[in-house]
Amino acid sequence: MDRLKMLKRIIAAAAIALAAVSGSSSDMVRLPASAQDTSSAEDPSSSAEDASPEDEGTEEEKKAREEYNKKLSKISKKQKKVAEELEQLEDTEENEQQKQMLILEKISLINEKSGVVNSYLTQMEMQLAAERQSNLELSEDIEEGIAMYKKRLRALYLAGDMSYGDVLLGAGDFYDMLMRSELLRRVTEYDAKTIDALVEKKGIYDGQLRSMQRKQGEYDEQALALERERAELAVLYDNNAEAKKLLLAEQAAAAERERKFEYEVSNYSSGAMNEILLGSYSGPEDDAFRIETEKEANAKLDELHAAINVRKAAKQTIPDDECLYNFKWPVKNHTEISSGVGPRWGLYHKGLDIPGEGGFPISAAEAGTVIMTNNTCTHNYGKDYSCGCGGGYGNFVIIDHGNGFLTLYGHMTKTEVSEGDKVKCGQEIGLMGSTGWSTGSHLHFELRFGGYVTNPANFVTY
Ligand SMILES: [Zn+2]
Ligand SMILES: [Zn+2]
Numbered sequence: 001m002d003r004l005k006m007l008k009r010i011i012a013a014a015a016i017a018l019a020a021v022s023g024s025s026s027d028m029v030r031l032p033a034s035a036q037d038t039s040s041a042e043d044p045s046s047s048a049e050d051a052s053p054e055d056e057g058t059e060e061e062k063k064a065r066e067e068y069n070k071k072l073s074k075i076s077k078k079q080k081k082v083a084e085e086l087e088q089l090e091d092t093e094e095n096e097q098q099k100q101m102l103i104l105e106k107i108s109l110i111n112e113k114s115g116v117v118n119s120y121l122t123q124m125e126m127q128l129a130a131e132r133q134s135n136l137e138l139s140e141d142i143e144e145g146i147a148m149y150k151k152r153l154r155a156l157y158l159a160g161d162m163s164y165g166d167v168l169l170g171a172g173d174f175y176d177m178l179m180r181s182e183l184l185r186r187v188t189e190y191d192a193k194t195i196d197a198l199v200e201k202k203g204i205y206d207g208q209l210r211s212m213q214r215k216q217g218e219y220d221e222q223a224l225a226l227e228r229e230r231a232e233l234a235v236l237y238d239n240n241a242e243a244k245k246l247l248l249a250e251q252a253a254a255a256e257r258e259r260k261f262e263y264e265v266s267n268y269s270s271g272a273m274n275e276i277l278l279g280s281y282s283g284p285e286d287d288a289f290r291i292e293t294e295k296e297a298n299a300k301l302d303e304l305h306a307a308i309n310v311r312k313a314a315k316q317t318i319p320d321d322e323c324l325y326n327f328k329w330p331v332k333n334h335t336e337i338s339s340g341v342g343p344r345w346g347l348y349h350k351g352l353d354i355p356g357e358g359g360f361p362i363s364a365a366e367a368g369t370v371i372m373t374n375n376t377c378t379h380n381y382g383k384d385y386s387c388g389c390g391g392g393y394g395n396f397v398i399i400d401h402g403n404g405f406l407t408l409y410g411h412m413t414k415t416e417v418s419e420g421d422k423v424k425c426g427q428e429i430g431l432m433g434s435t436g437w438s439t440g441s442h443l444h445f446e447l448r449f450g451g452y453v454t455n456p457a458n459f460v461t462y
Contacts, residue, residue: 057211061127064336068120075113082106100242107243110233115339117226122340122352122457124219126329128212130462135208138201145198149191254347258282261392261437268391269372276372276398276406278451281348290341290453297449297459300403301325321424323367323401327460328425330365330409331356331432331443335462338442341455350453351408351446358441360432362409365447365460368401370421370429377435380413386437393444394436397429406451410444411435 057065086102089095237244266274279289304325311318318324329335331354339353358380374396377389386392393410397417400406413433417423434441447456 057215060335064120064123067336068116071116072113075109075116079106079109079113082109100240103236103240104243104246107233107236107240107247110229110236114226114229114233117222117229118340118342119337121219121222121226122337122455123335124215124222125457126335126337126460126462128215128219129458131208131212131215133461135205135212138205138208142198142201142205145194145201149194149198255282258347260386264386264388265391268374273372273391276451277408277448279453281350281453286348286453287342290455293449293452294454294458297405297454300405300449301459304403321367321422323405324425325366325401325403325405326425327365327407327447327456328363329460329462330354330363330407330445331360332363334360337457340457341453348453351410351444352456353442353444355440355442356432358413358431358433361428362397362412362430362432362443363426364399364423364429365407365425365445365456366399366401366405367425368399368405368407368423370397370417370419370423371400371406372396372398373415373418375415380433380435382434382438382440384439387435390436392437394438395430395433396436399423399429404450406446406448407456408444408446408448410446411438411442 082102082105086099086106089099089102237247262280265277268274279286281290308318308324334354334356336355337352338355339349341349341351343349374390374393377387377394379387379389379394387394390396390410393408395412395415396408396410397412397415398406398408409430411433412430412435415430417427417429423429432441432443438444445456447454447459
């Protein structure tokens, strides 16, 4: 490639790369038309702006969304049918009972839908958090690359009477000036490569940004839909005595189940479990407490990460069995969440439910010490009651990661570690199952701080 062409490309690419980090996509640096033309015509990799416009995420995300939409449309169909039947029903006394039944069905369908949407929202929160992290790393990378390249440019421009800043950020005529400059002679293959690498990274960065924006939009939309469903539900309950009665009965039953569960936990191992797993959770008001706990946990994590970074900067070797407080997803290749943390029909779900096939390996989210396990439950099948084993958690493992962080893995077919064992991050600790109070094969995963419940989705990355 001749030097003139290469120079044109470098100038165009540098402008694009700079625009990337400044946060503006295209209008920060006005390029001379000729430089722009050259850049897009000659090297497709440098035209980072027009990557695939239809960004639908990975295959896995697409599949999850299809699955989710399928579930929703199934419920929607039923909802439509109920609504039609309700409409056709005349307001007579003999129709009253049938009408009641239909309203109850309507309520139960909204409840079902709300559960489906809620789980999907948790899943999206996880994905968004992962992408935010990776994009942050990428932008730091790009910024570093550009800082280095600026140094390089400064060296190149020493001969001229224009500062490198003016050249990079200046008006359109700087290109002409460069054409005549000493720079032409000095441009090397090295510069082209550096800029190509930056431009490529910028392309990835842009792609991720688009994906995150799309996801955030989708998330907001679904969250709004959920709000609307819940508002509708509240009205239905208020206007319908029979439904209200049933709701209260269901809440009472849930509270009873909750009491039973608390009882099993508090009695497990002569109360030892009750000393580890703190807090009583039963309703929406507990969310505020959980959010407080998460704030404290986050502050602690910042402190721990800072200390680890200091050691890394001092080139200290960190043993591979030390907890770095970067919690990882405990079930490989299984990103679906069937139930998130929070109030669920009168119960407070304290962890994430990650469904999967029985016998699938479960791995430790971080390094730590196993402080409690149970391996005695033989009731490894779906049930809507508790067999009482392991305080309702069936066969479980609790890992202490130090500094107040605990993770709990419930309902395993069997555990593969015992009390006192040191485990590494990602180490297999047991197999997925349906022991204890579990309706089907899944991992119930809790992350606690100071003994109190947090939402693992806010701390764990895929
Ligand atoms: Zn059991
Ligand atoms: Zn669960």
